[in-house]
Amino acid sequence: MRRRDFIKGTTALAAGSAIAGDRFVTPVLAQDKSETLLAVFENGPNSLDFHTPGANRLVYEVVWNIYDRLLGFGVKKDANGNDYYDVDNLQPELAEEWDLRDTHVTLKLRKDATFLDGTPVTAKDVKWAYDRTMAIGGYPKSALAAASLVKAEQFVAVDDHTFRVDFIQQDKLIMPYLGVPLVNIYNSELVKKNATPADPWGLEWTKFNDAGGGAFRVEKWTPGQEIIYVRNDDWKSGPPPKLKRVICRVAPSAGTRHALMERGDFDLSFDITPKDAVDLTAIKNVKVISSLMENTVQFIGMNVNMKPFDNLKVRQAIAFAIPYQKIIDVALFGRARALFDGPASVTTAEWPQPSPFTTDLAKAKQLLAEAGYPDGFETTLSFDLGAAVVNEPLCVLIQESLAQIGVKATIDKIAGSNWRAAFTKKTLPLHNQMFGGWFNFPDFYFFIVYNGAEATIYNSMDYHSAEMDKAIAAAHYTTDPKVYDENVIKFIQLSFDDVPAIPLFQPYLNLATQTNVTGYRYLFHRQLDYRHFAKI
Numbered sequence: 001m002r003r004r005d006f007i008k009g010t011t012a013l014a015a016g017s018a019i020a021g022d023r024f025v026t027p028v029l030a031q032d033k034s035e036t037l038l039a040v041f042e043n044g045p046n047s048l049d050f051h052t053p054g055a056n057r058l059v060y061e062v063v064w065n066i067y068d069r070l071l072g073f074g075v076k077k078d079a080n081g082n083d084y085y086d087v088d089n090l091q092p093e094l095a096e097e098w099d100l101r102d103t104h105v106t107l108k109l110r111k112d113a114t115f116l117d118g119t120p121v122t123a124k125d126v127k128w129a130y131d132r133t134m135a136i137g138g139y140p141k142s143a144l145a146a147a148s149l150v151k152a153e154q155f156v157a158v159d160d161h162t163f164r165v166d167f168i169q170q171d172k173l174i175m176p177y178l179g180v181p182l183v184n185i186y187n188s189e190l191v192k193k194n195a196t197p198a199d200p201w202g203l204e205w206t207k208f209n210d211a212g213g214g215a216f217r218v219e220k221w222t223p224g225q226e227i228i229y230v231r232n233d234d235w236k237s238g239p240p241p242k243l244k245r246v247i248c249r250v251a252p253s254a255g256t257r258h259a260l261m262e263r264g265d266f267d268l269s270f271d272i273t274p275k276d277a278v279d280l281t282a283i284k285n286v287k288v289i290s291s292l293m294e295n296t297v298q299f300i301g302m303n304v305n306m307k308p309f310d311n312l313k314v315r316q317a318i319a320f321a322i323p324y325q326k327i328i329d330v331a332l333f334g335r336a337r338a339l340f341d342g343p344a345s346v347t348t349a350e351w352p353q354p355s356p357f358t359t360d361l362a363k364a365k366q367l368l369a370e371a372g373y374p375d376g377f378e379t380t381l382s383f384d385l386g387a388a389v390v391n392e393p394l395c396v397l398i399q400e401s402l403a404q405i406g407v408k409a410t411i412d413k414i415a416g417s418n419w420r421a422a423f424t425k426k427t428l429p430l431h432n433q434m435f436g437g438w439f440n441f442p443d444f445y446f447f448i449v450y451n452g453a454e455a456t457i458y459n460s461m462d463y464h465s466a467e468m469d470k471a472i473a474a475a476h477y478t479t480d481p482k483v484y485d486e487n488v489i490k491f492i493q494l495s496f497d498d499v500p501a502i503p504l505f506q507p508y509l510n511l512a513t514q515t516n517v518t519g520y521r522y523l524f525h526r527q528l529d530y531r532h533f534a535k536i
Contacts, residue, residue, distance in 0.1 A: 147173035
């Protein structure tokens with residue numbers, strides 16, 4: 001598969017986008033451009049509430065901007081001088097101050113914070129938000145467990161403006177987890193009014209309605225087309241945003257998004273393709289910012305409880321049949337950190353790090369024969385259509401390579417809005433997946449992706465190993481750096497030995513802005529924080 005075969009259509013779309021682009025930009029020409037940000041995306045959020053079952057990753061951006069959390073994060077510079085969030089520099093948000101003890105943390109809430117309807121924010125609302133997260137279960141609850149936040153009784157509303165979190169054990173993730181968009185502070189009484197006996201936590205209502213009091217409010221949301229944010233001038237949990245309005249539009253065609261940026265019709269294009277990152281760098285009025293996604297791996301997962309992937313030699317054969325370098329060259333235009341052809345044994349606690357696998361079709365065929373599949377087998381290879389620009393050529397390249405060892409893989413394209421629901425069922429035999437661990441701790445990544453004891457949804461391989469779980473826990477809870485490194489090395493080695501997942505690469509997060517746009521900050525959830533943007 002040649003790269004030019006994938007981009008013929010993109011060129012044609014770009015050529016026609018001068019006409020298509022008018023559909024995107026005409027409605028906002030009358031806005032005050034200095035205080036309005038016009039952003040374009042490949043796809044959009046499928047909910048206004050991350051607690052909604054099947055909520056996609058873009059919902060993180062929605063809740064981050066329209067809701068408050070207890071704490072925020074400071075900022076630091078990466079190696080290229082770009083702004084990065086700083087997990088070691090916690091900042092006040094809804095909580096003005098806190099008192100951290102060995103057994104608990106007590107937080108004092110702002111007394112002037114209100115929701116959009118003017119209702120004061122109280123500790124009762126914070127308690128309700130945490131109770132809701134525990135009650136509805138799913139990924140938000142399992143992710144909080146990574147920080148030893150596991151039951152509603154840990155969260156206590158002491159009085160209207162005092163909230164306490166009780167610890168079941170010491171955990172380095174507890175404090176930063178008070179600032180993640182898994183628990184957002186809702187107007188609890190408003191949501192309760194719109195709840196039903198069948199939906200006691202109001203999930204269906206918050207899916208389509210803003211119940212927050214954050215820096216922005218949702219003025220309009222048309223799923224699959226656009227979402228418009230307007231500044232909340234009564235927001236008290238930080239400096240007022242410089243932007244009055246943010247308009248986010250969906251343009252599925254990469255060629256169209258490219259042309260809109262080149263023409264100057266849009267201020268920002270987020271999560272742009274690797275090809276656009278290369279091409280837009282050459283445009284005078286556009287700047288491209290690329291950030292290596294920390295603690296993030298794109299991988300091929302294999303369900304270890306489904307035949308034939310329950311056979312270790314089959315999984316190893318697939319790992320030796322992956323065309324790693326072709327994927328980076330063709331699908332990513334060279335813009336990724338390779339995670340293959342590493343040493344035979346793990347010797348460092350770095351993560352991500354290259355696996356020992358490389359492309360070796362002869363070895364792959366031999367392993368298949370030893371596994372009892374000398375003629376190969378048939379399977380499906382699933383991917384998220386919401387990121388098709390990279391995922392589709394990647395999967396086609398893998399499909400072609402697998403065919404050379406007798407494995408016929410039918411590509412299964414799953415709509416972005418359905419992807420989370422699909423992989424959480426743990427019924428996809430072979431699938432292309434990406435996960436980025438919040439905060440740059442290897443044990444956190446492995447807790448979410450490999451820990452079978454907790455049965456997290458991102459363990460889409462349905463992998464269970466008591467030895468793996470023990471090493472993850474030992475690393476997570478120790479305060480001894482030597483013990484930490486020993487256990488990190490152990491669980492990384494186990495992941496390569498058992499190979500339920502095949503690391504492909506560590507991706508870059510790319511965005512393009514007009515040169516007068518400032519304020520981008522890389523965040524652990526890899527979405528945009530409009531509170532810091534400005535146009536100069």
